[in-house]
Amino acid sequence: MLKKERRRYLALEIDSEETFSSKELMNALWSAVLKLYGEYGASKTGLALIDYNGEKRFAVIRVVHIAVENVRAAIASITKIAEKPAAIHVLNVSGTIKTLYKKLKQ
Amino acid sequence: MKRIYADLHLCPNLNNERQTARMIRKAAALGYRLIAIPVPLSFTEKKVRWLRNLCEEVGIEFASRIDLKPRTPRELIVNLRRLRRRFEIIAVLCETKQVARQAAKDRRVDLLNFPAINFRRRFFDKAEAELASSGLTAFEIDVKPLIMFEGTVRVRLMSNLRKEVAIAQKFRVPTIVSSGVSDELHMRKPRELAALASLFDLKETAALEAVSKNPVAIVKRNREKLSPRFVAPGIRVIRRGKDC
Numbered sequence: 001m002l003k004k005e006r007r008r009y010l011a012l013e014i015d016s017e018e019t020f021s022s023k024e025l026m027n028a029l030w031s032a033v034l035k036l037y038g039e040y041g042a043s044k045t046g047l048a049l050i051d052y053n054g055e056k057r058f059a060v061i062r063v064v065h066i067a068v069e070n071v072r073a074a075i076a077s078i079t080k081i082a083e084k085p086a087a088i089h090v091l092n093v094s095g096t097i098k099t100l101y102k103k104l105k106q
Numbered sequence: 107m108k109r110i111y112a113d114l115h116l117c118p119n120l121n122n123e124r125q126t127a128r129m130i131r132k133a134a135a136l137g138y139r140l141i142a143i144p145v146p147l148s149f150t151e152k153k154v155r156w157l158r159n160l161c162e163e164v165g166i167e168f169a170s171r172i173d174l175k176p177r178t179p180r181e182l183i184v185n186l187r188r189l190r191r192r193f194e195i196i197a198v199l200c201e202t203k204q205v206a207r208q209a210a211k212d213r214r215v216d217l218l219n220f221p222a223i224n225f226r227r228r229f230f231d232k233a234e235a236e237l238a239s240s241g242l243t244a245f246e247i248d249v250k251p252l253i254m255f256e257g258t259v260r261v262r263l264m265s266n267l268r269k270e271v272a273i274a275q276k277f278r279v280p281t282i283v284s285s286g287v288s289d290e291l292h293m294r295k296p297r298e299l300a301a302l303a304s305l306f307d308l309k310e311t312a313a314l315e316a317v318s319k320n321p322v323a324i325v326k327r328n329r330e331k332l333s334p335r336f337v338a339p340g341i342r343v344i345r346r347g348k349d350c
Contacts, residue, residue, distance in 0.1 A: 069304050072298060073305055076253070076301055089295055090297070
């Protein structure tokens with residue numbers, strides 16, 4: 001039987017004076033992952049946007065648990081979003097969305 | 107026990123006091139407890155104290171650092187003799203093989219750094235690592251070029267770093283991962299630096315040590331050596347006076 005894929009949820013903080021749309025954020029994330037790991041590597045990350053608040057510059061993404069460090073490295077390599085200077089920091093990592101928000105509140 | 111994260115190569119523009127203060131505050135917010143800023147030789151004691159106070163205000167420790175870029179081994183030795191007791195960290199940017207070899211074997215040198223773009227001048231090979239391992243010198247990697255470069259330059263850099271890190275691990279030369287950035291937006295959290303280290307095949311535990319245990323150990327060792335109580339490794343003055 002196929003093993004259930006374990007997932008991790010990453011809370012992200014966008015460090016920039018500009019505001020971005022969720023599409024611009026995901027484009028930056030995908031392009032960073034593609035540049036570092038190629039299409040084959042990117043296909044293994046299971047990257048998906050779960051929640052996004054452009055005004056608060058906050059996002060939650062989902063990745064496959066074995067790809068957390070790779071995605072973290074790709075996120076750290078981002079210096080621009082939509083050609084505007086920006087950085088993204090990982091605030092927290094959790095196995096469920098519920099605990100992720102709980103950790104963030106603490 | 108909670109890790110103490112350190113960035114031994116934060117490079118704010120020291121002529122811009124506001125930016126320097128902002129970068130120090132950001133380092134504290136990102137989770138660093140110890141930072142080192144390379145200061146020029148012309149920097150006065152008063153200005154170093156200003157940096158130290160800025161760091162104390164935000165609850166982080168400051169270590170003074172000087173980056174030497176000697177052209178000859180002789181110049182390196184002269185500089186080390188003059189500066190060793192003035193700075194907590196001495197890093198050498200090795201631009202020639204002779205300088206790299208001298209820096210690796212000299213116990214007064216803390217960090218070996220190599221040019222990021224000029225791959226012909228990256229002299230960290232087996233001979234260099236063997237000298238460094240006996241001379242207690244650490245191998246420093248700045249992540250700034252990994253963040254800034256793209257394409258083939260980054261590919262070559264990652265490939266070189268992978269080989270160098272493997273050599274360093276084989277000869278038990280401590281690896282240190284620093285940021286080397288001069289812009290706030292390029293500053294990264296310690297765990298993000300460790301994640302970037304995975305790009306040159308540094309395992310997670312080794313990468314975390316490269317941003318915590320290894321740099322902290324260097325600063326601790328040097329502070330002990332610079333203290334007036336220090337006599338020799340393992341020997342220090344406990345009490346002075348006529349009754350001793």
